[in-house]
Amino acid sequence: MSYTKYFDEIVKIQDRIKQYIHETPIDYSKTFSDMIGAQIYLKLENLQKTGSFKVRGAFSKLTSLAEEERKKGVIAVSAGNHAQGVAYAAKVLGIKATIVMPETAPISKYQATKSYGAQVILYGKFLHESMKKAEEIIREEGSILVHPYGDLDVILGQGTLGLELLPYNPDIVVVPIGGGGLISGISIALKAKNPKTKIIGVQSSASPSLKVSKDLHRLVEIEPSFSIADGILVKSPSEITFSIIDELVDDIVLVDDEEIANAIVYLLERNKTLVEGAAAASLAALLSGKIKVAYNHKAIPVLSGGNIDLSMLSRIIDKMLFKNKRIVKVKVIVPDKPGYLNKVLSRVAQIRGNVIDVVHDRTSSDVKPGYTKIYVMFEVPSGDALSDFMYNLALDGIEAKLVE
Numbered sequence: 001m002s003y004t005k006y007f008d009e010i011v012k013i014q015d016r017i018k019q020y021i022h023e024t025p026i027d028y029s030k031t032f033s034d035m036i037g038a039q040i041y042l043k044l045e046n047l048q049k050t051g052s053f054k055v056r057g058a059f060s061k062l063t064s065l066a067e068e069e070r071k072k073g074v075i076a077v078s079a080g081n082h083a084q085g086v087a088y089a090a091k092v093l094g095i096k097a098t099i100v101m102p103e104t105a106p107i108s109k110y111q112a113t114k115s116y117g118a119q120v121i122l123y124g125k126f127l128h129e130s131m132k133k134a135e136e137i138i139r140e141e142g143s144i145l146v147h148p149y150g151d152l153d154v155i156l157g158q159g160t161l162g163l164e165l166l167p168y169n170p171d172i173v174v175v176p177i178g179g180g181g182l183i184s185g186i187s188i189a190l191k192a193k194n195p196k197t198k199i200i201g202v203q204s205s206a207s208p209s210l211k212v213s214k215d216l217h218r219l220v221e222i223e224p225s226f227s228i229a230d231g232i233l234v235k236s237p238s239e240i241t242f243s244i245i246d247e248l249v250d251d252i253v254l255v256d257d258e259e260i261a262n263a264i265v266y267l268l269e270r271n272k273t274l275v276e277g278a279a280a281a282s283l284a285a286l287l288s289g290k291i292k293v294a295y296n297h298k299a300i301p302v303l304s305g306g307n308i309d310l311s312m313l314s315r316i317i318d319k320m321l322f323k324n325k326r327i328v329k330v331k332v333i334v335p336d337k338p339g340y341l342n343k344v345l346s347r348v349a350q351i352r353g354n355v356i357d358v359v360h361d362r363t364s365s366d367v368k369p370g371y372t373k374i375y376v377m378f379e380v381p382s383g384d385a386l387s388d389f390m391y392n393l394a395l396d397g398i399e400a401k402l403v404e
Contacts, residue, residue: 007192038293046306054085060157075143080109087116106309149181150238162189171297178232180241187248201252231278276308351385
């Protein structure tokens with residue numbers, strides 16, 4: 001059977017839920033078009049209500065429930081975005097909601113979910129462990145499960161995003177994959193009207209279950225490891241998402257955390273767009289060359305959510321600035337006498353550097369008596385400025401080494 005037969009159902013769902021959700025913008029990016037060598041349009045689903053696409057599937061499911069089912073209340077399992085989507089939809093529709101989140105869920109997503117009025121239970125390290133707790137509650141209370149990706153109503157709700165892409169007639173659409181609900185819905189919507197549109201999924205290399213499943217043409221389970229793309233860490237897709245993806249998705253590629261972090265920072269700095277790790281995976285696949293796009297072709301990476309933990313964002317920014325040598329750490333060994341630190345800092349000021357941190361070390365084995373090792377961390381305006389700084393220290397007779 002072909003899943004594209006559900007296209008008309010997606011259209012009906014769109015009409016049913018449009019009063020509750022945003023039609024999010026699609027933004028042409030000259031910066032990324034120039035970098036990638038194609039026409040790049042960003043689908044800004046990070047601007048959706050609750051900060052991600054998940055609210056589409058949540059409203060689709062909850063508005064489909066009969067009155068007797070609504071009285072039982074709903075329960076969902078999520079690392080954050082599905083949790084917020086279900087909690088928000090339930091609040092709007094007046095339905096009691098219980099959310100089970102893994103203990104590793106970002107605190108910002110936990111707090112946001114609670115703010116929508118849901119009962120939040122932290123249980124397990126990964127989603128499949130949280131699901132066991134939800135199943136126990138369902139047996140005890142009879143709550144209706146709103147599965148994040150193993151439910152056709154949810155999948156078709158996510159497909160409303162695909163309807164918003166149709167007018168742009170894209171050659172390639174790039175979609176982050178966790179359990180596969182979003183890419184499944186988008187694929188149904190797009191392939192029904194233009195089978196030539198390529199749908200490319202992107203998973204974190206820390207959680208490649210769907211890529212391996214698609215390559216083997218059978219469903220497999222792979223235990224996730226840590227990734228900054230916490231929203232797409234899934235042990236296994238569902239039977240239905242695997243079936244849809246196996247039929248309609250053209251390819252799945254993997255990106256690592258370095259590539260994801262790079263995309264997050266580029267989006268923030270160049271496009272003034274804040275996304276979470278899972279959402280940045282789609283652009284990361286294009287920037288890293290994992291997906292090739294012809295010069296005259298139009299590619300739309302879906303930026304699926306913007307709910308990034310601020311402490312995580314801070315660490316990512318610092319890491320990428322250090323990697324790209326916009327923040328550097330220099331080690332110098334000088335006589336432990338007044339004036340030498342001032343010499344070093346004056347050379348930093350000479351290149352318009354901004355000092356972030358200074359650390360003295362007089363006790364390490366590589367420091368001779370009467371000397372001190374100093375680590376100076378500072379921002380640099382350019383690579384040439386850093387070269388000038390190192391050269392000027394050498395003229396001062398100061399031994400310096402860049403700490404990688």
